[in-house]
Amino acid sequence: MAESQFPLPTIRWGIIGAGAISAAFVKDITLPREHAQARHIVSAIGTSSLEKAKSFVQDNIPSVPTPHIYSSYEGVLQDVTVDVVYIGTPHAFHKKNCLDAIAAGKHVLCEKAFAITAREAEEVFAAATAKNVYVMEAMWTRFHPLVQDLRKVLFTDKLIGDIRRTFCDFGQDHKLASLGPESRLKNLDLGAGSLLNIGIYSLTWGLLTLDERIGMEASHTEILANQSLVDGVDVATAILLRYPATGRQGILTSTSEFKNDDAFCRIEGTEGYVLLSGPYTSSPRNFSVWRNRSASNSSFDGLQQSEPVFQKGYDDVGFGLYREADAVALDLAAGRRENKIMPHAETLRIMRMLDEIRRQGGASFPQDGESSS
Numbered sequence: 001m002a003e004s005q006f007p008l009p010t011i012r013w014g015i016i017g018a019g020a021i022s023a024a025f026v027k028d029i030t031l032p033r034e035h036a037q038a039r040h041i042v043s044a045i046g047t048s049s050l051e052k053a054k055s056f057v058q059d060n061i062p063s064v065p066t067p068h069i070y071s072s073y074e075g076v077l078q079d080v081t082v083d084v085v086y087i088g089t090p091h092a093f094h095k096k097n098c099l100d101a102i103a104a105g106k107h108v109l110c111e112k113a114f115a116i117t118a119r120e121a122e123e124v125f126a127a128a129t130a131k132n133v134y135v136m137e138a139m140w141t142r143f144h145p146l147v148q149d150l151r152k153v154l155f156t157d158k159l160i161g162d163i164r165r166t167f168c169d170f171g172q173d174h175k176l177a178s179l180g181p182e183s184r185l186k187n188l189d190l191g192a193g194s195l196l197n198i199g200i201y202s203l204t205w206g207l208l209t210l211d212e213r214i215g216m217e218a219s220h221t222e223i224l225a226n227q228s229l230v231d232g233v234d235v236a237t238a239i240l241l242r243y244p245a246t247g248r249q250g251i252l253t254s255t256s257e258f259k260n261d262d263a264f265c266r267i268e269g270t271e272g273y274v275l276l277s278g279p280y281t282s283s284p285r286n287f288s289v290w291r292n293r294s295a296s297n298s299s300f301d302g303l304q305q306s307e308p309v310f311q312k313g314y315d316d317v318g319f320g321l322y323r324e325a326d327a328v329a330l331d332l333a334a335g336r337r338e339n340k341i342m343p344h345a346e347t348l349r350i351m352r353m354l355d356e357i358r359r360q361g362g363a364s365f366p367q368d369g370e371s372s373s
């Protein structure tokens, strides 16, 4: 492994919830890897039982110093060896888990969707600002190097001319009928639904490819949305995003009933198009840029042919969640309290869009209409 000339910033993590994504997260951040920008230590784990905590450690981080284990989340929050709390619980608990961590003076990295409603997210950010602690939504895909390369192709090099439309789909076959009511994918009280679970990624790709700016600088958008509900849970969401200033459109979809193809996104411009592919819409691995042939070179049948002018693939270590963890470490080492790639304003913008999509589509949660606590 390449040794850095300077000591790497070190973060001691406390993990809240020992579910699937927490397992992937601790595995990823403790993997040996080249060019790591930070050192990560899993210092504590809080879960619903000590047995669960022990097997979580054994299964996912057997070879590093054993973290402190707690049969409650509070234990992690009171642990002085924890710098940042990673929240890997169902959506409906994010607000409470974040507020508890902030009240204990801990920095926070919280899984997506950041909350159930925009109002909840506003409350969390206000508390973090008042306490001067760091909070970021764990929207790991934004930290993938492909995103930066793609946005250069689209907005700086303008290889496909003026961008006109983005199609993006995220589908997973969750076999909802076979799941019990305790599943976070099926239970509205836990924040179930394709939109908050995976549609958020399709929306993210739309926002990242149709507008160069994010957060407070982002252009105004209009939304038309449709959802199919089963027992109140959205199993399919379709979003039409429109930028009135440019006429650009996003056709952004999610479903819990069907696994989408590897080629999950197409971005169209006046001079060509870009294809994105990967095993999941959240996990891009390749993009290719196709430019229209010039009119003089077009084929005799009148169909406009295209040729790839650029293609790039990306290998990954583990799942790829270490990038967001490195970003947190670098921000904290520099004294920042929010991240430039996933600032509070961008999380809030997305949460407001999710609220509007659900208002139009019909998926509602008990938290809708709740006032701040």
Ligand SMILES: NC(=O)c1ccc[n+]([C@@H]2O[C@H](COP(=O)([O-])OP(=O)(O)OC[C@H]3O[C@@H](n4cnc5c(N)ncnc54)[C@H](OP(=O)(O)O)[C@@H]3O)[C@@H](O)[C@H]2O)c1
Residues within 6 Å of the ligand: 016, 017, 018, 019, 020, 021, 022, 046, 047, 048, 049, 052, 088, 089, 090, 091, 093, 111, 112, 113, 138, 140, 182, 184, 190, 196, 197, 282
């Ligand atoms: N970044 C990504 O690629 C990615 C992928 C999958 C999921 N996620 C996000 O990560 C979060 C968790 O998803 P997951 O798939 O890891 O969920 P999961 O496997 O169901 O785990 C959720 C954990 O939350 C805790 N929990 C606390 N109260 C609970 C309750 N009433 N019911 C169920 N669990 C409860 C449980 O931990 P203890 O029993 O240990 O306390 C459970 O293990 C969600 O926000 C999801 O959107 C992100």
